Amino acid sequence: MTAFAPLADLDGVTPSPASSAELLNRSWLTDLEDESIHIIREVAGQFERPVILFSGGKDSIVMLHLAAKAFWPGKVPFAVMHVDTGHNFDEVIEYRDRHLDKLGIKLTVASVQESIDKGRVHETPGQSRNPLQTVTLLDGISQHRFDAVLGGARRDEEKARAKERVFSVRDDFGQWDPRNQRPELWDLYNGRHRPGEHVRVFPLSNWTELDIWTYIAREGIDVPSIYYAHEREVFDRDGMIVAVTPYTQPRDGETVRVQSVRYRTVGDVTCTGAVSSQAADAAAVITETALSTISERGSSRADDRASEAAMEDRKRQGYF
Amino acid sequence: MPTTAPARLRWKTANVRGISNHMPGQLLRVVTAGSVDDGKSTLVGRLLHDAKAVLSDQLSAVEAASERRGYDGADLALLVDGLRAEREQGITIDVAYRYFATARRTFILADTPGHVQYTRNTVTGASTADVAVILVDARSGVVEQTKRHAAVAQLLRVENIVLAVNKMDLVDYSEAIFDQIVSDFAAVAGNLALPGFTPIPIAALAGDNVVDKSTHMSWYTGTPLLQYLEEVEPRESEDVPARFPVQVVMRPRSAEYPDYRGYAGRVEAGTIHAGDKVVVLPSGRNTTIEAIDTPDGELTNAPAGRSVVLRLSDDIDIARGEMIAVDRDPRPSVVREVEATVCWLTDRPLRAADRFSLRHTTRDVRSVVDAVLSKLDVSTVTSNPATQLELNDIGAVRIRLAEPIIVDAYSTNRSTGAFLLVDEASGATVAAGMISGTS
Numbered sequence: 145m146t147a148f149a150p151l152a153d154l155d156g157v158t159p160s161p162a163s164s165a166e167l168l169n170r171s172w173l174t175d176l177e178d179e180s181i182h183i184i185r186e187v188a189g190q191f192e193r194p195v196i197l198f199s200g201g202k203d204s205i206v207m208l209h210l211a212a213k214a215f216w217p218g219k220v221p222f223a224v225m226h227v228d229t230g231h232n233f234d235e236v237i238e239y240r241d242r243h244l245d246k247l248g249i250k251l252t253v254a255s256v257q258e259s260i261d262k263g264r265v266h267e268t269p270g271q272s273r274n275p276l277q278t279v280t281l282l283d284g285i286s287q288h289r290f291d292a293v294l295g296g297a298r299r300d301e302e303k304a305r306a307k308e309r310v311f312s313v314r315d316d317f318g319q320w321d322p323r324n325q326r327p328e329l330w331d332l333y334n335g336r337h338r339p340g341e342h343v344r345v346f347p348l349s350n351w352t353e354l355d356i357w358t359y360i361a362r363e364g365i366d367v368p369s370i371y372y373a374h375e376r377e378v379f380d381r382d383g384m385i386v387a388v389t390p391y392t393q394p395r396d397g398e399t400v401r402v403q404s405v406r407y408r409t410v411g412d413v414t415c416t417g418a419v420s421s422q423a424a425d426a427a428a429v430i431t432e433t434a435l436s437t438i439s440e441r442g443s444s445r446a447d448d449r450a451s452e453a454a455m456e457d458r459k460r461q462g463y464f
Numbered sequence: 465m466p467t468t469a470p471a472r473l474r475w476k477t478a479n480v481r482g483i484s485n486h487m488p489g490q491l492l493r494v495v496t497a498g499s500v501d502d503g504k505s506t507l508v509g510r511l512l513h514d515a516k517a518v519l520s521d522q523l524s525a526v527e528a529a530s531e532r533r534g535y536d537g538a539d540l541a542l543l544v545d546g547l548r549a550e551r552e553q554g555i556t557i558d559v560a561y562r563y564f565a566t567a568r569r570t571f572i573l574a575d576t577p578g579h580v581q582y583t584r585n586t587v588t589g590a591s592t593a594d595v596a597v598i599l600v601d602a603r604s605g606v607v608e609q610t611k612r613h614a615a616v617a618q619l620l621r622v623e624n625i626v627l628a629v630n631k632m633d634l635v636d637y638s639e640a641i642f643d644q645i646v647s648d649f650a651a652v653a654g655n656l657a658l659p660g661f662t663p664i665p666i667a668a669l670a671g672d673n674v675v676d677k678s679t680h681m682s683w684y685t686g687t688p689l690l691q692y693l694e695e696v697e698p699r700e701s702e703d704v705p706a707r708f709p710v711q712v713v714m715r716p717r718s719a720e721y722p723d724y725r726g727y728a729g730r731v732e733a734g735t736i737h738a739g740d741k742v743v744v745l746p747s748g749r750n751t752t753i754e755a756i757d758t759p760d761g762e763l764t765n766a767p768a769g770r771s772v773v774l775r776l777s778d779d780i781d782i783a784r785g786e787m788i789a790v791d792r793d794p795r796p797s798v799v800r801e802v803e804a805t806v807c808w809l810t811d812r813p814l815r816a817a818d819r820f821s822l823r824h825t826t827r828d829v830r831s832v833v834d835a836v837l838s839k840l841d842v843s844t845v846t847s848n849p850a851t852q853l854e855l856n857d858i859g860a861v862r863i864r865l866a867e868p869i870i871v872d873a874y875s876t877n878r879s880t881g882a883f884l885l886v887d888e889a890s891g892a893t894v895a896a897g898m899i900s901g902t903s
Contacts, residue, residue: 178771217716307559
């Protein structure tokens with residue numbers, strides 16, 4: 145099998161026979177890639193108006209990369225939408241625009257700020273806009289009449305997500321009913337839905353954080369710079385390392401310091417924490433991830449810390 | 465990127481030598497099934513914990529939750545019971561997928577509930593599994609649910625079966641009790657014509673024979689469960705003629721690829737080689753595989769599981785739902801009627817004359833149930849005449865189709881022998897079907 149034939153092309157490096165043999169051997173990463181491509185192509189076969197949710201986070205980047213591979217040598221026949229809280233890392237927005245421009249993809253932005261301005265949602269001062277995204281997302285889906293919504297969520301992220309289907313039907317209110325999910329057998333995906341309903345599709349269901357980083361390294365995928373170690377002004381809050389930004393300012397008693405950090409997840413600035421890191425490239429991130437004793441969401445997501453069922457509750461209401 | 469790259473130029477692939485230490489081999493899919501209180505979630509939690517797949521923040525969350533509930537020590541089951549209702553009731557309701565890797569392999573573990581009312585979830589987990597771990601409580605031995613799980617594993621053609629006899633600590637690690645349970649299960653396996661099974665005595669709560677070998681059962685000479693899972697040979701890609709259901713037709717019509725026409729899909733059996741003579745079904749037209757394309761370059765062959773794009777030598781009009789098959793025996797059958805074993809997955813019963821949409825490979829066709837033929841009695845493992853199937857029943861039916869489908873028997877091909885019945889009004893998946901015969 146020659147899944148990765150072009151080994152000799154690698155930056156003038158000729159790999160040792162052992163490593164190329166390992167790669168030519170069909171690895172688990174190729175199994176995952178093949179499965180995801182099959183899922184993404186099923187979406188093209190079964191739906192009229194699919195959309196890929198793209199945040200500039202690593203999972204959505206990998207999903208878009210897989211979609212590009214799934215439809216090569218053609219173009220990805222899906223819309224791409226960013227649900228934008230307005231509280232972003234500058235590096236991520238810069239990456240988002242540059243990356244999509246390179247791919248020739250036109251971005252649809254569903255703006256939480258607009259939802260606030262229109263009175264669709266109400267912001268609680270001092271609290272994260274993260275939960276407000278659900279309304280903006282559902283409004284965006286119904287405005288554009290999207291029938292399939294591809295998200296980069298992985299089952300290994302969180303225990304409620306471990307119960308999620310690859311094709312997951314949402315009712316008129318965007319709600320997830322975990323006790324009444326369609327059985328999903330073999331690689332037969334049932335995308336049938338009624339008017340007003342839509343189907344969330346999770347092509348990365350079976351990937352882990354380590355798989356994502358190994359794939360980013362294998363494919364040479366560009367990701368926002370904040371995923372790699374960089375010096376930043378930070379302070380501690382609730383056991384998380386929080387960056388100094390216009391939306392996250394130190395309060396009394398919180399001391400600002402400069403530290404080498406990276407981000408394991410990239411979401412809304414107000415609920416995403418950094419981790420202490422020296423990992424300057426994907427290979428180093430893989431090593432750190434393999435050695436880490438803390439989960440990705442545990443280390444950096446305030447939104448999951450609210451309660452044992454925080455994610456389940458948000459998912460039931462239509463969250464990603 | 466593929467949209468701009470010249471035809472022969474490959475995607476840039478990074479130097480991955482530095483990460484080879486993190487590259488375990490194949491993916492192994494495992495399903496666990498057991499009755500209520502057999503300690504299945506505890507086993508899964510123990511496996512994840514001892515395989516170092518549980519991280520410290522997850523463990524401290526479990527410890528805190530266990531303490532709130534007044535338990536002694538961490539209840540590892542709380543690691544896997546992801547829904548509030550599951551934690552409150554202390555039972556598993558839905559399939560949970562868990563992921564872990566050892567130096568030798570990457571595992572996807574489908575943890576399925578034990579309740580008879582959740583049989584559909586066991587069926588779901590078994591449909592993709594290479595290995596089924598059937599759990600029994602050493603104190604109660606083989607019970608009706610055990611037979612049901614064995615029947616499901618046999619029906620779904622799970623290649624390897626483990627009988628994990630749990631809670632050995634509660635029967636004083638007795639070899640005699642273990643032997644009796646193994647012999648009871650062997651009788652069930654014989655009735656079902658299971659290809660064989662591997663019995664392992666374990667104590668999941670303390671971890672005996674899960675990852676590390678037990679110090680309490682020196683009479684057991686086999687391997688612990690994890691070692692078994694690392695060493696078991698997954699389904700070989702058998703030497704059967706390849707099947708390729710077409711998912712999407714690739715016609716970019718771009719400046720770069722003005723005349724490109726390829727057929728995207730996944731190889732569902734055998735291996736496709738460039739140059740193979742193939743037949744396109746249902747039309748029956750013959751042609752040759754001109755090339756096997758991927759964004760990473762052309763392949764000389766693509767084994768089962770690979771997602772690729774096929775180019776053909778002749779200009780044939782092919783649509784999604786058609787199949788490209790290597791042109792040698794056994795060829796798939798093009799049929800408008802099938803006999804099948806179905807697992808019925810919904811509350812209202814299945815009866816003759818019921819109509820559904822039938823989803824098979826990449827094809828949806830309208831269908832009507834001609835007759836319900838029989839129903840499996842799992843306690844005696846015999847088929848009895850029946851006129852309807854209730855929720856969680858397994859039985860034989862005959863189905864007529866509005867258009868032909870291209871099939872093999874499920875016993876020879878899990879992909880081209882499997883189908884779903886879908887309720888046309890609600891869209892719900894109401895049955896899982898396995899084709900036994902055609903006419």
